[in-house]
Amino acid sequence: MIYLDNSATTEICEASKEKMRQAFENFANPSSRHFAGIRARESVESARECVFKALGVRNAGSDRLIFTSCGTESNNTAIFGSVFSKKRKDGDRIISTDSEHPSVENALKVLEKQGFEVIRLSTRGGVLDYEQFEHALNDRVILVTLMMVNNETGAYYDVGRFFSEAKRKNPDTVTHCDAVQGFLKCRFAPRKICADLVSISAHKVHGPKGVGALYISGDLIKRRLITPYLHGGGQEGELRSGTENTVGIAGFFGAVENFEEHLDADIQKITALRDLCAGLSELSGARVNKPEGEWAPHIVSITLPDIKSETMLNFLSMKDICVSAGSACSSHSKHLSASLLGFGLGERDADCTLRISLSENNTSEQIYEFADALKEGIDRLVRIRK
Numbered sequence: 001m002i003y004l005d006n007s008a009t010t011e012i013c014e015a016s017k018e019k020m021r022q023a024f025e026n027f028a029n030p031s032s033r034h035f036a037g038i039r040a041r042e043s044v045e046s047a048r049e050c051v052f053k054a055l056g057v058r059n060a061g062s063d064r065l066i067f068t069s070c071g072t073e074s075n076n077t078a079i080f081g082s083v084f085s086k087k088r089k090d091g092d093r094i095i096s097t098d099s100e101h102p103s104v105e106n107a108l109k110v111l112e113k114q115g116f117e118v119i120r121l122s123t124r125g126g127v128l129d130y131e132q133f134e135h136a137l138n139d140r141v142i143l144v145t146l147m148m149v150n151n152e153t154g155a156y157y158d159v160g161r162f163f164s165e166a167k168r169k170n171p172d173t174v175t176h177c178d179a180v181q182g183f184l185k186c187r188f189a190p191r192k193i194c195a196d197l198v199s200i201s202a203h204k205v206h207g208p209k210g211v212g213a214l215y216i217s218g219d220l221i222k223r224r225l226i227t228p229y230l231h232g233g234g235q236e237g238e239l240r241s242g243t244e245n246t247v248g249i250a251g252f253f254g255a256v257e258n259f260e261e262h263l264d265a266d267i268q269k270i271t272a273l274r275d276l277c278a279g280l281s282e283l284s285g286a287r288v289n290k291p292e293g294e295w296a297p298h299i300v301s302i303t304l305p306d307i308k309s310e311t312m313l314n315f316l317s318m319k320d321i322c323v324s325a326g327s328a329c330s331s332h333s334k335h336l337s338a339s340l341l342g343f344g345l346g347e348r349d350a351d352c353t354l355r356i357s358l359s360e361n362n363t364s365e366q367i368y369e370f371a372d373a374l375k376e377g378i379d380r381l382v383r384i385r386k
């Protein structure tokens with residue numbers, strides 16, 4: 001198989017599997033007070049320290065990192081937890097983008113129904129509209145939630161510029177970044193980008209599905225600008241109740257433990273594969289939706305010449321090549337991708353757009369094979385239509 005759907009999920013790496021095997025043995029509840037529970041607690045805390053480091057946090061101080069069940073839960077906790085915090089009686093405006101992942105967009109829709117005003121910044125051409133943002137900022141803004149890397153187009157947004165301006169205008173505005181696609185693909189640190197909250201997910205970085213994390217700044221906790229989303233036994237420092245997924249957390253640990261040893265080389269390799277993939281896709285007859293601003297290293301969006309993405313996906317699938325027609329998380333819905341429409345594609349083009357997403361496990365030979373299959377598919381499918 002040639003797996004080019006790494007933004008949907010990645011293959012679990014050996015280090016992650018090994019840590020999970022150990023965690024299966026060490027099965028005690030980390031809240032238990034006996035020696036086995038203490039050992040399980042120690043594993044969870046080592047994992048926390050390691051994921052913190054991978055997030056660019058060397059000296060956590062009062063900053064916190066809580067484990068969640070996925071990126072979706074991290075996003076929902078960040079959004080509902082900040083909007084409904086005890087202090088939030090001072091505004092009703094939320095600023096986001098027109099291309100967020102459904103785990104942000106659908107949470108915002110719920111808030112809109114409850115009377116909050118949501119302003120969605122344009123991401124046309126893969127560029128986040130700063131002028132529109134400046135006009136939207138006022139002292140009623142309670143939350144700015146922006147993704148770092150668009151999961152369908154690979155557009156990278158310079159969220160730090162937006163967050164720092166929001167904080168300058170009103171220090172009580174909470175800043176949240178959905179960094180699920182940016183984590184370990186783009187170098188950043190929460191404090192450097194002025195983010196109070198950052199969401200990440202293990203299965204996008206060669207860890208298991210069903211575990212994510214949310215960074216929470218110490219300042220947010222001190223000023224009581226965040227409230228729990230899940231209530232119960234008070235685990236995760238009272239910020240996320242529920243017995244910890246010790247096996248999943250161990251898998252997250254294994255996936256990121258030695259990231260520093262290979263991150264730069266991985267990013268370099270994936271970037272080269274991305275450029276090869278974009279160039280060959282164009283030669284095969286597709287159009288590349290290249291962001292006008294910065295471009296994340298692992299996602300290539302291509303529009304086919306009047307061939308539905310679903311048709312091409314099936315053609316490639318028969319050749320053991322896995323790509324995606326839009327984001328995996330929204331591909332079950334019939335709606336056209338908001339990210340592609342936001343990027344500026346018309347409805348027809350959006351329906352003919354494929355996403356190829358890479359990891360360091362891919363090779364240039366695989367990209368050549370994919371491009372040959374793509375060309376064959378375009379030639380054959382266009383002929384059938386005529």
Ligand code: PLP
Nearest residue numbers: 070071072101151180181201329
């Ligand atoms: N945010 C973005 C940008 C994503 O791409 C995804 C998943 O594709 C998520 C959030 C949700 O992450 P999870 O699958 O861990 O819930």
